Amino acid sequence: MADGPRFGDRGRARAFLGIDAFVDETGGYTSVSVAVALLVSLALTCSLVSVGWVQRRSADVQTVADACALAGANVVSSYATVATVLDACVLTMGLAGMVTLGAGLVVSAIPGLGAAGAKTVDAARQVFDSRGRFARSAARGLKKVEGTLPLAIVSRSAAVAQESGSWTGVAMPFPVESQSDFSALDVEVDPTEAAEAARRLQEASDRAKEARDRADEAMREAWLADCGADGMCLRERADALAGLAPVSNPSYVLPLWTFGAPLTRARAYYAARLASEAPLGQGTDELTNSAARKAFYEYALEQVGRGHYEQLPDGGVDLDLPQLFSNVEQLRATTLYSASRWPCTQEGGRTVLHASMECPGARGASAGTASLVALDAGSVARCDTCRMDAQAMGSAPAASTSIDNGFEHYWRIVSEASERYERARNDLAEAEAQMRELAGEGKSAYECAMEALAVPRPRLCPPGAWGCVAVVTSGEREVPAEVTGAFLADSAVPAGAAVAAATLAPDSAAEGNDVLSRFFGAISEGMDGADAGVLGNIGSLWGELLVGYESAAGNVEAAATKILDGIDGVLGTSVSSWLRDMAKEAIRDAGLAPADLRPRKPVLTNSQYVLDKAGYDHVSSVRDFVSKLPDTADPVEFARALGREVKNELGTRIGKVTIAELTIPGTEITIPITIDVGELLGAA
Structure with a gap:
C-alpha cells in the first residue's frame, strides 16, 4: 500500500490549484488565464461603451x-x-x-x-x-x-x-x-411749400429772362451803332468827321463794351467839332449855318457832359445818354430855344436878332442878346439878311440825324437803346431781388422738408x-x-x-x-x-x-x-x-x-x-x-x-x-x- 502524501506534498498541491491554474511549470499562461483575461476585457469594454x-x-x-x-x-x-x-x-x-x-x-x-x-x-x-x-x-x-x-x-x-x-x-x-x-x-415729407416757392421762382425767373433778353438786345443794338458795325457807326463817324485819335475813339468787343463807351466818345467828338467849327464858304447863308452848328455843338457837348452811366449794386443801372433834337419841334423843348444867346442890334427903331455880329445886316448899335422864344413871340425881329430863326437852328442837326452818314444818326440809335436797356436792367434787378426773396422762402421750406426726412x-x-x-x-x-x-x-x-x-x-x-x-x-x-x-x-x-x-x-x-x-x-x-x-x-x-x-x-x-x-x-x-x-x-x-x-x-x-x-x-x-x-x- 502506498504511503499517502506528506504534509509538504499537500502544500504543493494547494499552491498548484491557486497559481498553477494560470501559470504552468514553465512560467507560461494557462488557458484558464487567457479566458479570464478576455472575459474581464470584454466586461470593461462593454461598460465603457x-x-x-x-x-x-x-x-x-x-x-x-x-x-x-x-x-x-x-x-x-x-x-x-x-x-x-x-x-x-x-x-x-x-x-x-x-x-x-x-x-x-x-x-x-x-x-x-x-x-x-x-x-x-x-x-x-x-x-x-x-x-x-x-x-x-x-x-x-x-x-x-x-x-x-x-x-x-x-x-x-x-x-x-x-x-x-x-x-x-x-x-x-x-x-x-x-x-x-x-x-x-x-x-410725411411734404414738399408743397417748397414746390410753391419753386413755382413763384419760376414766374420771377421768367420775368428775369424776358428782361435780360430785352437788355441784351438793346445792348447789342447800341454796341453795333457805337463801334460794332463793320461800316459806318459812331466810332467810324467820329474818325471821319472829327479826326479823333484812336486813344479818344477806341473800339470794343461786346463783352467788354458798356454804355459808357459811346458817352465818352460823344464828349470827345463834340468838343473836337466845337473847337474846329468855322464857315465852310463865303456868304451870309454859310455864316448862319456855321453859327447854328456851333450852337448845336455847344448844346450837345453840354448835354453829353451831363450824361452818366452807373451800374448799381442791385444789378440795375442809372443811365442817361440824352437824346439830341433833330427838328424844330424838338428844338422848342430844349434850353437852346429858350436861352438868350443870339446877338441883337437896333435897326430902324427895332431890335433885330442875328446869327452873328458878323452879319452884314448888323449895322446898328448893339442891343444885347435874345432867345429864339423871344423871336417867335415877336419881341425881337428876324434879320432879313442872315434869316436866323428856329427853323435855321432846327435844321442844323436834322440832316446828320435822319441819314446814316451823320454822327447824330448813330447817337440817336444808342440813346434810344440806352433807355430800353435801363428799363430792362432795372426790371431784371427787380425780378432778381424777388427771386432772392423767394429763394430764401424756398430754402426754409427745403430745410423743413429735410428735417422731416431726417x-x-x-x-x-x-x-x-x-x-x-x-x-x-x-x-x-x-x-x-x-x-x-x-x-x-x-x-x-x-x-x-x-x-x-x-x-x-x-x-x-x-x-x-x-x-x-x-x-x-x-x-x-x-x-x-x-x-x-x-x-x-x-x-x-x-x-x-x-x-x-x-x-x-x-x-x-x-x-x-x-x-x-x-x-x-x-x-x-x-x-x-x-x-x-x-x-x-x-x-x-x-x-x-x-x-x-x-x-x-x-x-x-x-x-x-x-x-x-x-x-x-x-x-x-x-x-x-x-x-x-x-x-x-x-x-x-x-x-x-x-x-x-x-x-x-x-x-x-x-x-x-x-x-x-x-x-x-x-x-x-x-x-x-x-x-x-x-x-x-x-x-x-
Missing part, C-alpha cells in the same frame, strides 16, 4: 437645445433683413426726392428754365407721394410680420426638436411682444431681438441591450433637460449692401418693358443711394453734388448758385447716420444674459419653463403652456404674402414686396 452611450445621449439634449435656440434666432435674422431693406427703400426714396426737389429749386431760379424747373419739382412731388404710400404699407406689413414672429419662432424651433429625435422642446423669443417703433415711417429711423425691437431661449427635455431611455446585455444588467438614461440661448450678431465678413443690390436689381426687372415714369429718369439716382445706403451720409452728399453741379446755367445767376449750395449744405447737415447693413447671424449666448435683459430670474425661470413643457408636438400648445399666446397675423394661407407695395412714381405700376409665410413658419 455603455458609459459613452449614456454620456453622449445625455449631452444630446443640450445639442438639440442649441439647435432650437439658433432656429428661433434665425427667424429673427430673416425678419431683420426684410425690415432693413424696407427702411432703406423708404429713406433712399425720400433722399432721391430731396435731391430732385433741390434740383427743381435750382433750375426754377435759372431764367428761361422755368418749365424744366416745374417738371423737376413735379417729379420730386411724385417721388414723395410714392415714398409716402410705400412707407405706410411697409409699416403695416412689418407690424403684421412682427405680430407673427413669436409663432414663427416657436414653430421653427419646435420642428427642429421633433426632427432631432425623441425630444420635446421649444424656443421662446425675448421680448415676447414687439417693442419696435415704426412712427418714423409715418412721417427724423430718427424706425427703432427695430421685434420679438426675439434680445435673444431666443430654448428649453428641451427628453424622457427616460433604455441602454440598448444588444450592446451590453451579455455582461451588464439592464440600465436606462434618466430624463433630462437643457436650456440654450441664441441672439444675433453682425457678420463682419459679409457685404451688407449685397442684399440691397439684389433688391434694386429685382425692382428694375419689375419695370422692364413698362413705362418707368419719373423713376426712369431718377432711377439711377435712387439706385446709387440705395446700394450706397450703408454709408448714406457720404453717398447722399456725393450724389446730390453730382446732380446739382451738373445743371447747366447755374453759373449764369447768383440766385441759382446760392440755391444749389444751400441744397448741398442742407443735405450735408441733415445728420444722416450711416446704416449698419451687416447681416445678422444667429450665435449662441449665455441664457442668463437674455433672461436678465427680459427681467427674469435665471434659475427659477428655467425650472418653471421645464416644468410646464407639455408632452405634445403642437408648438402653439408649447407657447400656451409657457404662458404665451402666439398667432398668425399674416393670414392662414400658406404662400407668398405682400407686406409692402412700391408704386413707381408717375405710373400706375405697383411692385409688390412679398414674403413666403410657409417658409417663415416652417413645416410646423
Whole structure:
C-alpha cells in the first residue's frame, strides 16, 4: 500500500490549484488565464461603451437645445433683413426726392428754365407721394410680420426638436411682444411749400429772362451803332468827321463794351467839332449855318457832359445818354430855344436878332442878346439878311440825324437803346431781388422738408431681438441591450433637460449692401418693358443711394453734388448758385447716420444674459419653463403652456404674402414686396 502524501506534498498541491491554474511549470499562461483575461476585457469594454452611450445621449439634449435656440434666432435674422431693406427703400426714396426737389429749386431760379424747373419739382412731388404710400404699407406689413414672429419662432424651433429625435422642446423669443417703433415711417415729407416757392421762382425767373433778353438786345443794338458795325457807326463817324485819335475813339468787343463807351466818345467828338467849327464858304447863308452848328455843338457837348452811366449794386443801372433834337419841334423843348444867346442890334427903331455880329445886316448899335422864344413871340425881329430863326437852328442837326452818314444818326440809335436797356436792367434787378426773396422762402421750406426726412429711423425691437431661449427635455431611455446585455444588467438614461440661448450678431465678413443690390436689381426687372415714369429718369439716382445706403451720409452728399453741379446755367445767376449750395449744405447737415447693413447671424449666448435683459430670474425661470413643457408636438400648445399666446397675423394661407407695395412714381405700376409665410413658419 502506498504511503499517502506528506504534509509538504499537500502544500504543493494547494499552491498548484491557486497559481498553477494560470501559470504552468514553465512560467507560461494557462488557458484558464487567457479566458479570464478576455472575459474581464470584454466586461470593461462593454461598460465603457455603455458609459459613452449614456454620456453622449445625455449631452444630446443640450445639442438639440442649441439647435432650437439658433432656429428661433434665425427667424429673427430673416425678419431683420426684410425690415432693413424696407427702411432703406423708404429713406433712399425720400433722399432721391430731396435731391430732385433741390434740383427743381435750382433750375426754377435759372431764367428761361422755368418749365424744366416745374417738371423737376413735379417729379420730386411724385417721388414723395410714392415714398409716402410705400412707407405706410411697409409699416403695416412689418407690424403684421412682427405680430407673427413669436409663432414663427416657436414653430421653427419646435420642428427642429421633433426632427432631432425623441425630444420635446421649444424656443421662446425675448421680448415676447414687439417693442419696435415704426412712427418714423409715418412721417410725411411734404414738399408743397417748397414746390410753391419753386413755382413763384419760376414766374420771377421768367420775368428775369424776358428782361435780360430785352437788355441784351438793346445792348447789342447800341454796341453795333457805337463801334460794332463793320461800316459806318459812331466810332467810324467820329474818325471821319472829327479826326479823333484812336486813344479818344477806341473800339470794343461786346463783352467788354458798356454804355459808357459811346458817352465818352460823344464828349470827345463834340468838343473836337466845337473847337474846329468855322464857315465852310463865303456868304451870309454859310455864316448862319456855321453859327447854328456851333450852337448845336455847344448844346450837345453840354448835354453829353451831363450824361452818366452807373451800374448799381442791385444789378440795375442809372443811365442817361440824352437824346439830341433833330427838328424844330424838338428844338422848342430844349434850353437852346429858350436861352438868350443870339446877338441883337437896333435897326430902324427895332431890335433885330442875328446869327452873328458878323452879319452884314448888323449895322446898328448893339442891343444885347435874345432867345429864339423871344423871336417867335415877336419881341425881337428876324434879320432879313442872315434869316436866323428856329427853323435855321432846327435844321442844323436834322440832316446828320435822319441819314446814316451823320454822327447824330448813330447817337440817336444808342440813346434810344440806352433807355430800353435801363428799363430792362432795372426790371431784371427787380425780378432778381424777388427771386432772392423767394429763394430764401424756398430754402426754409427745403430745410423743413429735410428735417422731416431726417427724423430718427424706425427703432427695430421685434420679438426675439434680445435673444431666443430654448428649453428641451427628453424622457427616460433604455441602454440598448444588444450592446451590453451579455455582461451588464439592464440600465436606462434618466430624463433630462437643457436650456440654450441664441441672439444675433453682425457678420463682419459679409457685404451688407449685397442684399440691397439684389433688391434694386429685382425692382428694375419689375419695370422692364413698362413705362418707368419719373423713376426712369431718377432711377439711377435712387439706385446709387440705395446700394450706397450703408454709408448714406457720404453717398447722399456725393450724389446730390453730382446732380446739382451738373445743371447747366447755374453759373449764369447768383440766385441759382446760392440755391444749389444751400441744397448741398442742407443735405450735408441733415445728420444722416450711416446704416449698419451687416447681416445678422444667429450665435449662441449665455441664457442668463437674455433672461436678465427680459427681467427674469435665471434659475427659477428655467425650472418653471421645464416644468410646464407639455408632452405634445403642437408648438402653439408649447407657447400656451409657457404662458404665451402666439398667432398668425399674416393670414392662414400658406404662400407668398405682400407686406409692402412700391408704386413707381408717375405710373400706375405697383411692385409688390412679398414674403413666403410657409417658409417663415416652417413645416410646423
